[in-house]
Amino acid sequence: MSAPDPWERFRAATRARIGLGRSGDALPTKALLDFQASHARARDAVHGAVDFDALAQGIDHPVIQVHSAAPERESYLRRPDLGRRLDAASRERLAGLMAEPADAVFIIGDGLSTAVQHHAVPLLELVLPELEGWKLAPVILAGQARVGLGDEIGAALKASLSVMLIGERPGLSVADSLGVYLTWQPRPGLTDAERNCISNIHAHGLSYREAAARLVWLMKESRHRRLSGVTLKEASVLEIPP
Amino acid sequence: MPRFTARLGDQTYRFADLKSVMACASPRRSGDELAGIAARSDEERVAARMVLADLPLTIFLNEALIPYESDDVTRLIQDSHDQEAFAPVASLTVGEFRDWLLSHRTDSAALSRLAPGLMPEMAAAVSKLMRNQDLVVVAAKCRVVTGFRTTLGLPGRLAARLQPNHPSDDPLGIAASALDGLHYGVGDAVIGINPAGDNVAGCIELLDLLDTMRQRFDIPTQSCVLTHVTNTLAAIGKGAPVDLVFQSIAGTEAANRSFGVTLSLLEEARDAALSLKRGTVGNNVMYFETGQGSALSANAHHGVDQQTLETRAYAVARHFEPLLVNTVVGFIGPEYLFDAKQIIRAGLEDHFCGKLLGLPMGVDVCYTNHAEADQDDMDVLMTLLSAAGVTFLIAVPGADDVMLNYQSLAYHDVPTLRRLMNLKPAPEFEAWLDRMGMLDDQGRLLEQPPSQRLLAP
Numbered sequence: 001m002s003a004p005d006p007w008e009r010f011r012a013a014t015r016a017r018i019g020l021g022r023s024g025d026a027l028p029t030k031a032l033l034d035f036q037a038s039h040a041r042a043r044d045a046v047h048g049a050v051d052f053d054a055l056a057q058g059i060d061h062p063v064i065q066v067h068s069a070a071p072e073r074e075s076y077l078r079r080p081d082l083g084r085r086l087d088a089a090s091r092e093r094l095a096g097l098m099a100e101p102a103d104a105v106f107i108i109g110d111g112l113s114t115a116v117q118h119h120a121v122p123l124l125e126l127v128l129p130e131l132e133g134w135k136l137a138p139v140i141l142a143g144q145a146r147v148g149l150g151d152e153i154g155a156a157l158k159a160s161l162s163v164m165l166i167g168e169r170p171g172l173s174v175a176d177s178l179g180v181y182l183t184w185q186p187r188p189g190l191t192d193a194e195r196n197c198i199s200n201i202h203a204h205g206l207s208y209r210e211a212a213a214r215l216v217w218l219m220k221e222s223r224h225r226r227l228s229g230v231t232l233k234e235a236s237v238l239e240i241p242p
Numbered sequence: 243m244p245r246f247t248a249r250l251g252d253q254t255y256r257f258a259d260l261k262s263v264m265a266c267a268s269p270r271r272s273g274d275e276l277a278g279i280a281a282r283s284d285e286e287r288v289a290a291r292m293v294l295a296d297l298p299l300t301i302f303l304n305e306a307l308i309p310y311e312s313d314d315v316t317r318l319i320q321d322s323h324d325q326e327a328f329a330p331v332a333s334l335t336v337g338e339f340r341d342w343l344l345s346h347r348t349d350s351a352a353l354s355r356l357a358p359g360l361m362p363e364m365a366a367a368v369s370k371l372m373r374n375q376d377l378v379v380v381a382a383k384c385r386v387v388t389g390f391r392t393t394l395g396l397p398g399r400l401a402a403r404l405q406p407n408h409p410s411d412d413p414l415g416i417a418a419s420a421l422d423g424l425h426y427g428v429g430d431a432v433i434g435i436n437p438a439g440d441n442v443a444g445c446i447e448l449l450d451l452l453d454t455m456r457q458r459f460d461i462p463t464q465s466c467v468l469t470h471v472t473n474t475l476a477a478i479g480k481g482a483p484v485d486l487v488f489q490s491i492a493g494t495e496a497a498n499r500s501f502g503v504t505l506s507l508l509e510e511a512r513d514a515a516l517s518l519k520r521g522t523v524g525n526n527v528m529y530f531e532t533g534q535g536s537a538l539s540a541n542a543h544h545g546v547d548q549q550t551l552e553t554r555a556y557a558v559a560r561h562f563e564p565l566l567v568n569t570v571v572g573f574i575g576p577e578y579l580f581d582a583k584q585i586i587r588a589g590l591e592d593h594f595c596g597k598l599l600g601l602p603m604g605v606d607v608c609y610t611n612h613a614e615a616d617q618d619d620m621d622v623l624m625t626l627l628s629a630a631g632v633t634f635l636i637a638v639p640g641a642d643d644v645m646l647n648y649q650s651l652a653y654h655d656v657p658t659l660r661r662l663m664n665l666k667p668a669p670e671f672e673a674w675l676d677r678m679g680m681l682d683d684q685g686r687l688l689e690q691p692p693s694q695r696l697l698a699p
Contacts, residue, residue, distance in 0.1 A: 013414035016638070017641075025658040025687070046612045169610065170612075172611075
């Protein structure tokens with residue numbers, strides 16, 4: 001029988017790697033390999049490719065695929081500015097697509113992980129039925145995308161509101177966390193202070209249902225107040241549905 | 243030939259101005275490439291170094307990289323320059339200065355006397371001519387000693403910040419991580435929490451938690467909640483037990499403004515902390531964090547390379563006589579430091595330049611998951627920094643910061659380095675570890691230190 005673990009009563013209070021024990025001064029083998037497995041998952045999430053064709057199959061709404069000006073992952077990581085601009089072919093594809101302004105456009109971008117592969121469609125399925133009477137642009141699927149790419153896409157589609165679903169930077173404990181960014185009157189040159197964010201959507205974080213409720217509330221309030229960002233955030237603290 | 247020109251083979255390289263020479267002479271890094279100011283080829287980089295090596299150190303006294311009129315960091319640097327301390331190297335070129343630093347005749351005392359005479363741009367310039375081993379060797383000769391409840395920076399010592407972060411600031415979770423770290427002899431630099439929340443009431447709760455723990459076990463160390471300086475000022479106003487004032491700082495006025503800080507605000511916070519008189523062995527009450535790329539990230543870089551801007555942040559830090567300064571070297575991401583080679587180089591540069599300018603310099607040896615780096619690379623950097631006499635390192639449970647979602651060093655790495663490099667904790671903290679029965683008869687941490695005293699419910 002092994003000795004009782006003095007850290008047992010603390011483990012429920014934190015996911016931190018406490019009470020690992022030691023070999024000499026170093027990590028014991030099990031803790032060493034656990035860490036490597038977590039890091040490997042995070043790395044694979046950063047460098048994995050989202051299968052946008054498969055994603056498109058699951059969306060019950062017109063879909064258009066676009067790509068940022070970052071041709072592949074390394075330039076995406078080195079040059080955040082490229083990930084915030086469309087490539088020439090995509091810009092052409094979106095130009096003149098919407099004869100009339102849209103109330104909103106949903107954009108699904110890969111961002112820094114493959115989180116949208118599993119989380120984007122279930123979230124959309126909860127949100128779309130709540131938007132009766134909204135004129136929605138086609139859902140845009142964007143490869144090598146940063147959050148700011150939604151500004152150019154939204155402007156090209158004359159959308160009053162852009163909603164970007166995007167993979168967050170993976171951590172060791174969660175490699176597939178989804179973030180949602182909402183921007184009123186998207187256009188190139190906006191800063192993150194002018195957006196609202198719902199983050200930490202994953203199996204052990206915010207549920208699809210909670211995230212959808214917040215997003216629908218934010219979309220309706222944004223449209224009603226004709227703004228997004230810090231001002232809307234302050235209101236949401238008081239009024240957001242539980 | 244014009245001033246900033248070098249001939250290499252059959253190619254002539256011309257540089258428009260001093261800041262272009264500095265940027266092109268910098269070792270390759272993604273942030274300078276992102277800013278569009280880096281050398282366009284390896285040969286151009288060496289040409290810039292040749293130009294730089296022949297420039298007199300005094301050029302930095304006469305030509306501000308960022309105008310005096312438009313930047314308060316430049317004004318601070320120029321107005322506080324100590325001509326007398328600068329005199330021993332005043333006639334040297336940047337290249338000769340490297341030779342002077344490496345000479346065996348230049349000892350710790352000479353470097354300490356020189357520090358107030360050095361402008362950050364001079365330290366940055368000479369670092370660009372130095373190999374990694376030069377950065378280690380010269381930094382190891384620098385002595386910077388500071389104190390609060392522990393004395394930091396003494397020869398043969400390596401201190402560590404204990405960083406017990408928690409994603410929702412749960413008190414039991416934070417206490418658990420802190421107690422775990424104490425069993426590895428971590429915490430003599432500071433027990434410092436990055437709070438998840440941004441409100442004053444929450445910060446005061448954390449300050450009370452750390453202060454209660456410190457007093458309960460009679461630990462000779464200082465605590466800190468790394469929140470914005472205005473929150474700390476408010477906490478002091480409400481009577482909270484504040485040991486150290488923390489703030490992230492950068493090397494330009496505009497970048498500092500983006501952090502919501504001014505020099506006068508820092509002065510006010512320092513005065514407030516000093517008025518509490520909580521230090522026992524010293525009165526250094528400030529704790530600063532910095533990192534290459536922060537000015538570019540805030541769009542406040544003035545076309546100056548990120549390593550030079552980083553050293554200008556040290557001029558800001560130096561003015562406030564801090565207990566601790568560390569670069570958070572790999573935290574900012576691959577668009578500024580792409581991979582482990584760039585992170586390791588930057589960590590050594592930052593430590594060297596900080597020490598040369600007279601700062602109690604530590605390093606958060608760290609990386610994010612989208613950088614090309616892993617824990618093996620951190621092993622290399624932590625070992626090099628220990629050889630370079632780094633004042634302190636940062637450690638978290640199992641190298642995994644569950645709040646900030648990045649990897650730093652593990653608690654385990656601190657006793658590993660101390661045993662390998664024959665280094666000891668800060669003397670007051672070492673005596674406490676001994677009282678707690680955690681050290682063997684040679685003063686080294688036991689492999690299985692007794693846990694019952696710290697963990698008793």
